[in-house]
Amino acid sequence: xxxxxxxxxxxxxxxxxxxxxxxxxxxxxxxxxxxxxxxxxxxxxxxxxxxxxxxxxxxxxxxxxxxxxxxxxxxxxxxxxxxxxxxxxxxxxxxxxxxxxxxxxxxxxxxxxxxxxxxxxxxxxxxxxxxxxxxxxxxxxxxxxxxxxxxxxxxxxxxxxxxxxxxxxxxxxxxxxxxxxxxxxxxxxxxxxxxxxxxxxxxxxxxxxxxxxxxxxxxxxxxxxxxxxxxxxxxxxxxxxxxxxxxxxxxxxxxxxxxxxxxxxxxxxxxxxxxxxxxxxxxxxxxxxxxxxxxxxxxxxxxxxxxxxxxxxxxxxxxxxxxxxxxxxxxxxxxxxxxxxxxxxxxxxxxxxxxxxxxxxxxxxxxxxxxxxxxxxxxxxxxxxxxxxxxxxxxxxxxxxxxxxxxxxxxxxxxxxxxxxxxxxxxxxxxxxxxxxxxxxxxxxxxxxxxxxxxxxxxxxxxxxxxxxxxxxxxx
Numbered sequence: 001x002x003x004x005x006x007x008x009x010x011x012x013x014x015x016x017x018x019x020x021x022x023x024x025x026x027x028x029x030x031x032x033x034x035x036x037x038x039x040x041x042x043x044x045x046x047x048x049x050x051x052x053x054x055x056x057x058x059x060x061x062x063x064x065x066x067x068x069x070x071x072x073x074x075x076x077x078x079x080x081x082x083x084x085x086x087x088x089x090x091x092x093x094x095x096x097x098x099x100x101x102x103x104x105x106x107x108x109x110x111x112x113x114x115x116x117x118x119x120x121x122x123x124x125x126x127x128x129x130x131x132x133x134x135x136x137x138x139x140x141x142x143x144x145x146x147x148x149x150x151x152x153x154x155x156x157x158x159x160x161x162x163x164x165x166x167x168x169x170x171x172x173x174x175x176x177x178x179x180x181x182x183x184x185x186x187x188x189x190x191x192x193x194x195x196x197x198x199x200x201x202x203x204x205x206x207x208x209x210x211x212x213x214x215x216x217x218x219x220x221x222x223x224x225x226x227x228x229x230x231x232x233x234x235x236x237x238x239x240x241x242x243x244x245x246x247x248x249x250x251x252x253x254x255x256x257x258x259x260x261x262x263x264x265x266x267x268x269x270x271x272x273x274x275x276x277x278x279x280x281x282x283x284x285x286x287x288x289x290x291x292x293x294x295x296x297x298x299x300x301x302x303x304x305x306x307x308x309x310x311x312x313x314x315x316x317x318x319x320x321x322x323x324x325x326x327x328x329x330x331x332x333x334x335x336x337x338x339x340x341x342x343x344x345x346x347x348x349x350x351x352x353x354x355x356x357x358x359x360x361x362x363x364x365x366x367x368x369x370x371x372x373x374x375x376x377x378x379x380x381x382x383x384x385x386x387x388x389x390x391x392x393x394x395x396x397x398x399x400x401x402x403x404x405x406x407x408x409x410x411x412x413x414x415x416x417x418x419x420x421x422x423x424x425x426x427x428x429x430x431x432x433x434x435x436x437x438x439x440x441x442x443x444x445x446x447x448x449x450x451x452x453x454x455x456x457x458x459x460x461x462x463x464x465x466x467x468x469x470x471x472x473x474x475x476x
Contacts, residue, residue, distance in 0.1 A: 027159050028301030029105075029112045030215025031251060032272050032294045034365065035258055038208045039267040043195035044259035046205050051255045053205075054212035055248040057421070060414030061376045062219055063404040064383035066240045070402040071386070073232035078220065079315055082378045085385035088321075092453060093445040094378040095316045097438065101371015102309035103345035108364040109302035110134055110349035115361075116272065116295050119288070130349040133299060138343055141306045142334055155300030162293035163250050166274060170257040173281045181282040191260055199264070206424040210369040210431055213421050215251065217372035218304060219243050220379065237402045306342055313338035321453055366425070366434030373422045374442075380415035384408060 039047045068081050079098060083091025114129035121129075140151050172178040176186030198205060219240075254274075261277045272294050278287040314335040317327035326338045351360050383404055390400075397403060404411050425431040 027156070027163065027247075027250070028218070028298050029108055029365070030211065030217070031254065032274055032297055033112050033361075034211045034215055035255060036262075036267040036271075036273040036276075037211055038255075039259050039262060039264050039273065041200065042204045042208045043197075043199035043264045044191040045195055045197040046199065046208070047259045047264075048252065048255050049197065050205055050208045050212045051215070051251050053417075054209065054216050055251060057213060057376075057414065057417045058216040058219055058247070059244050060410055061379050061418065062240050062244050064411050064414060065220055065379050066237055066402045067400060067404045068379070068383055068386055069236050070233055071390075071400060073236065074315070078375060078379045078382055079312055080319070081382040081386065083319060083321075085382050085389060086378070088454070089446055089449045090378075091319075092316070092321045092449040093442050094374060095312055095321060096445045097371050097442055098375040098378075099309050099312040099316070099342070099371075100345065100441065101368050101375065102305045102312065103342045104348065104364050104371065105368040106137075106302045106305040106309065106342070106346035107349040108361070108368050109298045109305065110346060111360060111364060113295055113298040113302070114349070116291055116298070119271075119275075119291050127350045130347075133302065134343060134347060134349075137299065137302050137306055138339070140303055141310065141339055142336065143332065151303060155296060155303060159293060159297040159300060160250070162290065162297075163254060166277070166290070167250075167253045167257055169281065169283070169286075170261060170277050171253075173277075174257055174260045179282055181280055184280065187260055189260065191263055195264055203427065206420075207428045207431075209421045210373065210425050210428075211365065213376070213418075214365065214369040214372060216247065217369075217376065218301065219247060220372075220375060233401050302346075306339065306346070309342040310335055310338040313341060320456070321449070362430050363433060366431040367437055369431070370422070370425065370434040370438040373418060374438075377415065377418045377422065380411055380418055384411050384415065387411075 035047070038050055042050050065078065068078065072081065072084075074080050079091055079095035081091075082094045110130040110133050111126065113133050114126035117124065117129045118126065169178065173180060174187060176188070180186060258273045258277060261280065262273050266276075267273055272291070274294060275287050275291050278290045313322060313326045314329075316322040317324060317335075317338070326341065327335065328337055329335050348364065349360075387397075387404075387407055391397070397407075425435055
């Protein structure tokens, strides 16, 4: 086991940890609360179609990440790949915007969890719950990578069981196999019939795609955790295959039931549509149980988010793109300074003490979605650049342990679709705010690299060259 003196993370993650970390990063606010927004905007059929398209984009992105992560299993993942294969300025910018996106995602999970607590404690302010949950997740992340992975395994196990039960019970109620509360009739496919495929047009589908892609984002955490995984050549491909297909099945079936049970004009973001469905079924305490499970799920994503963001900062610091103190790890292998800085941004959830919770929710969702979307674009672009360089330098494709299929068609399609989703944010007034914040932030990062980081690296290289020449003269 490596100590703190060599400033390295420890390889303690097993396959089951990687798989559950990936699912842990995915199944949270995007599905449990954001799905209500998608149904309200796109209608029943449009919501299912949105999630099918989002799942396809996720698949394209993950096979690109799989090729990169198996070839180079490093903590920091695609930020490191972007630096190596696209350019250091791009890597610096991607790393910081992705870190910001995940730090804000953690804030979003705290806020969402606080809103769910309002079901049981309506008189307690949301921000108090946010502060309490922040303290709990900080302790879990501060223990060790293995403790984080073990906690995430159990967090994710609970919500996977809950989603399976929801699909079974919700589907049974939807088709009349279980009685509805107060003698209501089973909706069957009536919501799909009344809404049609795209009741609000193709533009509504595009508008929902950032929220839908945000629902799937988190699968890329397998790449972030690659630097702390045992035997990455075997664990990463297996984890990617499991997480992609199981996530897709869980999401599509869940949305099919949700959209079938809740009319689009009654869906929203303040209450989970999953809880609304269980409220409509005559099973005692089912809604409260589901509320508790969703609370666990949100804290699970917050747990994964703190991990992802702190490791991204660690990677930035190791590459000279952030202050050196952010690369320091404690005796348990945890980059504590990076963890504390991330937690500081995550406390943006406390803004709910000053603004309406629904307003803060949309702000955080948009900024988090932007950061993650930029990360997915970087993954697709890095894989294309990596494969091109690998072949140019004489590498044989058959020697790669994991290959993105149908190169370059599928990776190019993934890049195009990811860019389209990002551009779609400009056509939604609520989501546009993320572009107003995100674009200046990225430009600032790009400028900071050229004005400071690049110069300091050049100065360091010049010092090393001078020292080397001095040593040579002394030898002569």
